[in-house]
Amino acid sequence: MNDSIQQQIETLFRNDSRRVFATLARVLRDLDLAEDAMQEAFAAAADQWPGDGVPENPIAWLVTTGRFKAVDSIRRNTKLAEISGDVVERMSRVAGTNASRAATAIEDDRLRLIFTCCHPAIDVKVQVPLTLREVCGLTTDEIARAFLTTPATMAQRIVRGKAKIRDAAIPFVIPELSELPERLDSVLSVIYLIFNEGYSASSGESVTRSDLSGEAIRLCRLVLELLADAEVMGLLALMLLHESRREARQDPRGNIVLLEDQDRSRWDHHLIAEGQQWIERSLASRRFGGYTIQAAISAVHAGAATAGDTDWKQIVSLYDVLLRIQPSPVVELNRAVAVAMCDGPEFGLQLIETILDRGELGHYALAHSARGELLRRSGNTAGAIEAFQRALTLTEQASERRFLSDKLQELRGYSEY
Known part of the structure; x- marks a missing residue:
């Protein structure tokens, strides 16, 4: 029983601790004090809930406990004596808020x-x-x-x-x-x-x-x-279209599945449809910007029945527009990959080399990974190994490390022949 409650507390901390913190920050108007109060509230939950049970509204309980912990902390801290009266009074005013109203706020x-x-x-x-x-x-x-x-x-x-x-x-x-x-x-x-x-x-x-x-x-x-701003619509569309692919982005072992290899039947077509609707509304306003263009790029991928059906020319054109609106080396990198898919790996590789030669994205793992993939497709196995090895040193994400390690193992095995 206690193990189950402890797991609930850990899940709450992982998923909702920043919600608790945000409310405490609003009430206390001090980010450091709110952080300490939030941590103490979860510590109190770990101490009390195994014996008392999980409260009906655990978020509201944590907020209320955090408030009182903050009041105690202020009273103990003589350096804050001059403001403690104001904060304590504020705590008293909100202490009576009922749980349902607190949860809504x-x-x-x-x-x-x-x-x-x-x-x-x-x-x-x-x-x-x-x-x-x-x-x-x-x-x-x-x-x-x-x-x-x-x-x-x-x-x-x-x-x-x-x-x-x-x-x-x-x-x-x-x-x-x-x-x-x-x-x-x-x-x-x-x-x-x-x-x-x-x-x-x-x-x-x-x-x-x-x-x-x-x-x-x-x-x-x-x-x-x-x-109701066009770019808010564009960002919502972009996130919905990306989110539609979540279930297809990893295999049962938790390994990365690249976009071109994903099972598109697992994409969430309700999210795709909603995303496309928001893109249309944003474009119709004629006041759109970078997020809407990025969403349009994602929509091209979403509209392709297979990876081979992707309209890469349209994607390159959209990246050209995005670079004018929102120039950045990461956008250049993404455009380079699209150029490679459209015109051949050597063309994309030249663009990536230019970005890296400028000293930009040198510590960006995806830049080296993309370079490695294009070198592999160009037949330069030794260069691809070097690039993937560099990417591996720059990422701490476990599934990305497995993906890069698999690439290296495959290439090193191939180079032996």
């Missing part, structure tokens, strides 16, 4: 926290990393990898962001409609990065984390309710 607290972290008073270079750390609980190392920078640099940015929220007393609220546009780009960037971490987990055994990608889609729907 919690649903929107992560969105409130996203808007707080994306406040225009915070440096734009800090907004997205801060949100990924505080809203999603990603580690500094994971965020640094996503931004192709060092953990030390990223840690400094996050500390600066937290200090700005505290010192400027930035409110934990969803802004007025007139204030939404200036924060929208950062908010959508955060939601997409949350989705990407769920769709292609940066580390660990699992290829995907459905809790994160599902939360990103939910948050995007909430933003769409607030603001």
Whole structure:
């Protein structure tokens, strides 16, 4: 029985700890205090629930416990004596909130926290990393990898962001409609990065984390309710189309299955249909941007009955548009792969070499993996082995490591003949 309860607590922590944190952050208005309170609440659950049983509304219980733990912490901390009265009074006002109302409020607290972290008073270079750390609980190392920078640099940015929220007393609220546009780009960037971490987990055994990608889609729907913007529609479409392929992206052993090898009958065609509808609405507005173009690229894949039926010329053309709207080395890399599929591996390989020669994406595993695959298809086995080996040193995702190791084993066996 106790083992079962402990497993429930671990599942709650994995799936819902950031929801609890977001509500505590709104109430306490201090990210560090909220983090400590959340951790203490889960520790209290591990201590009490095996004897008392799991409460009817465990999320609300954790929030309430976290509140009281924070009050105790403030009272014990003499350095915070000057603000403890204000916080304790605030705690008293909310302590009586009934569980059902608390649970309803919690649903929107992560969105409130996203808007707080994306406040225009915070440096734009800090907004997205801060949100990924505080809203999603990603580690500094994971965020640094996503931004192709060092953990030390990223840690400094996050500390600066937290200090700005505290010192400027930035409110934990969803802004007025007139204030939404200036924060929208950062908010959508955060939601997409949350989705990407769920769709292609940066580390660990699992290829995907459905809790994160599902939360990103939910948050995007909430933003769409607030603001019917074309790019919100485009991002929602993009995530739905990617999510439609989740079940086909790994085999029963948890290994990666590439897009061209996936069983397309396992794709979720309801999600595909909804995604296509949002693309049409976004395009009809004539105010669309990069997310809508990316969604259109994904829709071309979704519309192909087999990998061989993929319209790669159309995909290359869409990447040309995307590069004009949103130039980046990662977009260039994706376009290079599409060119290779359209015109032959040597053409795509030349483009990837140019990107790497510029010193960009040198620490990006997918760039070296793509180069290795194109070298393999060009017949350069030795070069492919070198590229795949480099990619292997740059990824911590277990299934990606198995995939690359299998590629290397196959190539080394082939090179012996």
